[in-house]
Amino acid sequence: MMKVRHLAVAPDVSLQRFGPISKAIHLRSLLTLPGRSFPSLSNEVVNNVILKLRCFRILSLSGCRNLEPLSDSIGELKHLRFLDLSCTSIKRLPNSVSMLCNLQTLKLSGCVELMELPEDMYHLINLRHLDISACSNLNVMPRQISDLKSLQTLSTFIVGEDNGTKIEELRELSDLHGELSLQNLQNVASATDASEARTPALRELKLGVCAKLRLEELPQKAESIHIGGNNGVESLIEAINKGQNSFLKKVHIQNCCSAITLLPECLPTKLTELEIKCCKKLEFPMQRSHKSSSIRRVTIRDSCDSLRFFPLDFVPNLISLDICNCENLESLGVSSYGDGMLRYLSAISIYGCPNFASFPKGGLHAPNLTKLRVDGGKKLKKLPEQMRNLLPFLNSLEISNCPQLESFPEGGLPSNLNKLCVRNCPKLIAQRMKFVMSPSFRVAEHDNALQAALSTGAPQVISITSLGSKSRHSIGISFM
Template identity: 35%
Template sequence: MHFLAQSESIENRSALEKIGREIVKKCDGLPLASQSLGGMLRRKHANRDWINILESDIWQLPECHCQIIPALRISYHYLPPHLKRCFVYCSLFPKDYEFIKNELILLWMAEGLLKIPKKEETLEEVGYEYFDYLVSTSFFHKTRRDHFVMHDLVHDLATSLGKGFYMSSETLGKETKIDVETRHLSFTKFNDPGYDDFEAFTRVKSLRTFLPIDLEDSPFHIEKTPHIIIQKLTYLRVLSFCGFRSLNVLPDKIGELIHLRYLKLSRTSIKFLPKSLCNLYNLQTLKLNGCIKLTKLPSDMQNLGNLRHLDIQGTSIEDMPKGMGKLDHLQHLDLFFVGKHKDNGIKELGGLSNLHGSLKIKNLENVNYNDEALEAKMKDMKHIDDLYLECSLQDNNGADLETEFDVLCQLQPHQNLTLLKINGYNGTKFPDWVGNFSYHKLSFLVLETCENCCMLPSLGQLPSLERLEIMHMNSVQVVNAGFYKNGDCSLVTPFPSLKILIFFLHVLLGGVELL
């Protein structure tokens, strides 16, 4: 029976190969066509499926004015329905646009294009699966890490499928006008001066998406635009004023956009956010990166119960509002400032065990006792890859060195960490977990401006450590065997993966001994 099954398998492969050669002939020598169909056929193993594609009527359809090749139409035709919607959504972006994988997935999520995840799976992970599928069928091509582009012919296909429902400024002002049926609108610039006045768009009251792309400033009247959009377009799910550098006030009526799931204010001049923003219970993504004049978040941020992504990099924020630990759906929070009060202290991190990616915790000097640090539950943050622990530079003569040591002990992270940076720590020694061989994935470690530490931790047993930076450790006088090995680990080769070692100690001029 086993031999028979094997024989049938060989026979099936031979039949598929024969059909495949016929399909390749129909691709007319176009590599993109072959790659796209090949990616799709890789998932199909039945002769009937391959024959259906070979004999599809789509091969006989005349090419439309945008010259969509039949092979791409077939690849699209056989996509699952949920992936078709995600693909057509990409028609909002201009040709040659460089898609950032995570950014596009957040937009898909906001538009409700992702299916409900299975147990133990996140919406974001569903989006990754969708995106990777589209890459495998050559609808996207990778340019660099997490950056992808669409071939012009693929973009033409998406545009032809989304015509009317999806509109971009590349087509406006020519033969195409905004239709009352339009639901998704993007723009880079407007070709027709008549569209410079945003009043022309207010009749599209059911708009779901208002998305500027790579703008340096608004093409509209900056004082009127936000008010008109927020007042008239009450069904928006995606709203971006990214790049509106002259925008310094967000209208208070923003809180009335109850369907809003994605709000991007990056690179604006906003100085504060209205309290009404915290009425947006459905908001999933809030991007504030590059708002250099923004100094604080609204006090009622804890009301944003569905918030999953909060980006405050490049702002002037130095304090967190109370109750951030209640945002237990948060997947991404790049910065957390430890406050001096109980309701914005480090224990708020204890409710954020779903955080992924990178996390920088600043102002650790505000942690007054080690039990408080224990409430941060750092070991529960199993999806954090990169962790930055930072005390603000201060006069360390007044620091409680024992407390600082105890606090760092209790901030021990989970063991799947890949990057760790400790900056400004005032203790005299490091806890044992720093450098422990159980951190088997740690590849990048930085110890910086830990000026009271007179000896380095034992780091030589970290099996995956590739880059080590030790900077401004001005109390270190001796680097001895304890730096390379720990206890009875003398049989293990120290630093087995190390490629880059950087020491920057200005006291080298005074003579640090290397033993």
């Protein structure tokens, strides 16, 4: 045992098996398997056996739920470079952790009982990675966090009250990159404080509802920004409209009641995902196509009261469109110029839009569309024309709560359709027999419930799902 250098601990190892470990005086790494619980690694075993070994470079005690409190002797592991205490029951780290001068990585994610970090943590001058994500009871950062000049990744930064940690301390962490979540932004005292938090290497920035925060400028290389609250959204849109940050790929904005305009022509050319939620007064004018746009996914929910018409060819590379609870949306369409073909569009979902009434005139020419869902279109009377020809790969069609919808399109539905769900569409259901008995479709022979319902003319067929038959013309149908 004395020659053992590396050891992995299984979750079912018995307490007695840890006795010989005390002889492994040259042990350099001890790992618990990730995602597991280790009841046998009790506080007694850790403090009286494991922490007596002084040559550790790597120590993972992740998942040790009985680990509380942790002995001060951990500060004597002078060679330790990697310490993983994630998903443990610790409430406080001993201040002796601050003496681990060679520590480079400290993982504390999922320590839901953790309340504070070591006060003198700024002594960890070689610390590069600190993960304190999902530590719900941790409300303060250690003092002088800005002294950790080597820090490269920081999962979460908690803004302190009054004399606590200030957001401008982020400015001193010039090597910080990756994803950063900011908490307690209600403690940001002024816009000046916020502008001091320059983090040029950040790739992803998430900001909650921040009543006082304004972004004077965007992180120079940020690829993803999630932001909520009036001032935050306003300042972000102002920055986008000025053409700042050409690296942005994802923009998620929410919870803004201000009357502001997002100029489509100013969107970053690399932007692939745009999500707008709970921004009722946001103006998003879409008069012409932007051929240089890279946008693939657009989500608009509870927003854009002025939106009545959405031109599907507004962005030529659109793959997914999700519009929910936009009360004034009346139609989807295409521009008058171009061939009207939506080459990349694969999914459309229109939900909770009571004034939605029409699809593009002449049909929805989307050869790669596989999913179409409409729910709550109270004025919708017709599905897209020529579905059988223009939507050859459509395999899922869901229509719900469209009381005025009268019939399926002439020519029938696409031959690749394998899931059809109709709910609360009384006029359409009345026509179901004409559709279902079309020669283009047949019911899978083994589905007796559906066969019986059709043969008796029952008013409802409930909970029939996709059948997965060998025949590509077989279809699962749900009428409700």
